[in-house]
Amino acid sequence: MHIKNQIAELSKNYNIKFRFEDKENSLSKDDGLRLSELKGIVNVIDELDGNDYKSGFVLSEISGNCYQLQLSTVNEVNYDTLLKVAHNSANKNESELSDIEKKFRKAINKPLNKNNRTLTVINNKGQELFTTPHIEINKVFETYSTKKTVTGLITKIGDFDMSKSSIQIDGYKHQIRVNDAQDSVLKDHYRNSSIRAIVTQNVNITTGKVTSCELESFTIIKKGNLIENLKGLSKDFLSNFKFDSNDDILKALND
Amino acid sequence: MIDLTNVKRAFLDSSFIINVLAAMAGSTDDTAKFCLKLLEQLNSNSTTLGVSVISVTEICSFPNKPNFVQSLIQALMSDNVEILQYDLQEAQAARKYGNKYIGTNKLKSFISSFNENFPDHKILRDHISDDVKIVSTAIANNYDIILGTDHRTMYPISKEMGLEIICCHFLNCFNCSASHVFSFEPLDAEKEYNKRMNK
Numbered sequence: 001m002h003i004k005n006q007i008a009e010l011s012k013n014y015n016i017k018f019r020f021e022d023k024e025n026s027l028s029k030d031d032g033l034r035l036s037e038l039k040g041i042v043n044v045i046d047e048l049d050g051n052d053y054k055s056g057f058v059l060s061e062i063s064g065n066c067y068q069l070q071l072s073t074v075n076e077v078n079y080d081t082l083l084k085v086a087h088n089s090a091n092k093n094e095s096e097l098s099d100i101e102k103k104f105r106k107a108i109n110k111p112l113n114k115n116n117r118t119l120t121v122i123n124n125k126g127q128e129l130f131t132t133p134h135i136e137i138n139k140v141f142e143t144y145s146t147k148k149t150v151t152g153l154i155t156k157i158g159d160f161d162m163s164k165s166s167i168q169i170d171g172y173k174h175q176i177r178v179n180d181a182q183d184s185v186l187k188d189h190y191r192n193s194s195i196r197a198i199v200t201q202n203v204n205i206t207t208g209k210v211t212s213c214e215l216e217s218f219t220i221i222k223k224g225n226l227i228e229n230l231k232g233l234s235k236d237f238l239s240n241f242k243f244d245s246n247d248d249i250l251k252a253l254n255d
Numbered sequence: 256m257i258d259l260t261n262v263k264r265a266f267l268d269s270s271f272i273i274n275v276l277a278a279m280a281g282s283t284d285d286t287a288k289f290c291l292k293l294l295e296q297l298n299s300n301s302t303t304l305g306v307s308v309i310s311v312t313e314i315c316s317f318p319n320k321p322n323f324v325q326s327l328i329q330a331l332m333s334d335n336v337e338i339l340q341y342d343l344q345e346a347q348a349a350r351k352y353g354n355k356y357i358g359t360n361k362l363k364s365f366i367s368s369f370n371e372n373f374p375d376h377k378i379l380r381d382h383i384s385d386d387v388k389i390v391s392t393a394i395a396n397n398y399d400i401i402l403g404t405d406h407r408t409m410y411p412i413s414k415e416m417g418l419e420i421i422c423c424h425f426l427n428c429f430n431c432s433a434s435h436v437f438s439f440e441p442l443d444a445e446k447e448y449n450k451r452m453n454k
Contacts, residue, residue: 146344151337194334221332227298229330230279237326240317241276246286246404246424249273253313253405254382 013072014079015060016086017122018108020067022115027067033111038069040107045071048085048100049078057082079124086121090132109135143202143211150176150197151221157183157190167215169197176213186218194221256430257400257419257439259293264303266393268403269310271423273317286404286424293402293423293436304336307392309385311338339392349391352416356387386412394418410448422448 018041020033027033042059049056055075062069073079088097089105097105108119112134120131156168159175165183166175176199178186189195197218201210222229243249271290278284278291297304311331315324331338339345350357356365365383386409393401394416403409404424413420421439422428428443429436 147342149340196332196338219332221334222329224333225298225335226304226333227295229333233326233330238276238280241273241280243277243282245284246274249270250405253269
């Protein structure tokens with residue numbers, strides 16, 4: 001009996017239905033939801049349940065003229081979480097949403113964008129929990145950008161992600177994203193020459209911390225120290241600086 | 256006393272760089288020769304040298320000859336030099352540390368102490384504003400000292416903003432031998448400043 005209960009418990013599915021409708025109830029198999037309109041929702045749910053093969057959500061049914069998706073899970077926690085995320089995404093203010101709820105709001109908005117569509121969420125007992133139309137998303141600015149000049153040797157080049165390129169400059173702790181053209185030039189200067197880089201930093205408004213950096217432009221610094229380079233200037237050039245005294249220099253600076 | 260034998264980072268004011276260039280152009284002036292000597296020492300110690308773009312503008316504005324600016328910028332962009340922009344964090348430093356000079360009334364009271372030396376107040380005001388920006392750039396980029404020869408505005412501004420200034424025009428405030436500059440004495444410099452400014 002005890003084992004039977006356990007098996008029954010394990011096989012119990014928790015179902016959530018997402019029903020999309022428009023005013024005319026015109027959604028049908030000929031004019032249903034596009035995959036592009038649904039993939040965002042599926043992605044967020046996949047992220048939410050940790051993509052666990054045993055307890056993650058499965059798409060268990062599509063019914064009601066192709067507009068009602070039923071998602072099922074054996075995990076009650078996942079079920080409760082999805083209901084909560086769906087509810088908050090549809091009903092709370094943008095500032096009160098968690099990251100996953102923001103993503104879910106964005107995802108459900110995609111199919112809701114057209115023809116005054118609405119979404120009704122139905123729980124395991126078949127109760128309609130809420131219905132929402134398209135939700136206005138107020139753009140919240142979380143970062144501002146600022147420019148910074150960074151000078152130093154390139155100490156690291158490359159990225160964990162093959163599709164992206166970034167560098168690191170000695171003395172600057174943040175990774176700097178570079179484009180393909182910059183990457184191909186900078187490769188030759190890795191641990192070899194100093195560069196002077198103009199970097200756009202995105203800074204989190206709340207924390208003041210740099211969240212990402214991008215290389216705007218750069219100059220390869222001439223080899224040699226300052227004295228060597230100044231001594232390399234021509235006599236004609238240096239003749240511009242023939243001053244007799246510090247007072248003459250200060251006067252020239254102030255004129 | 257400020258030890259100058261092992262400086263990791265030093266910011267260079269325009270006046271210091273021009274003195275170095277003057278020495279290289281053959282000037283026999285003691286201040287110019289001293290600036291060159293000190294820069295050679297910093298160079299051999301692999302000191303990182305910071306220069307503000309405002310100083311670059313000031314130095315570049317001297318002659319109006321073709322390729323002058325390009326040659327100078329090329330020379331300044333050396334292995335051991337950081338040329339630094341005036342940006343948001345520098346502006347924040349200016350507001351935080353340069354409060355005494357920001358705002359018309361504050362500036363007026365400071366300017367009034369320069370009547371004899373600076374008859375043109377507008378130029379002086381611009382000059383002070385640039386000095387505040389240069390010092391802010393040094394502070395915002397973690398420099399502890401600035402090297403300069405401008406004892407009239409840069410010296411008091413830098414002191415007021417909390418950045419130690421090595422005024423290379425006050426030669427009697429250095430402890431040095433024929434080949435080495437060992438240290439700088441800020442207290443002597445303060446006396447020298449007061450003497451020169453009749454305070």
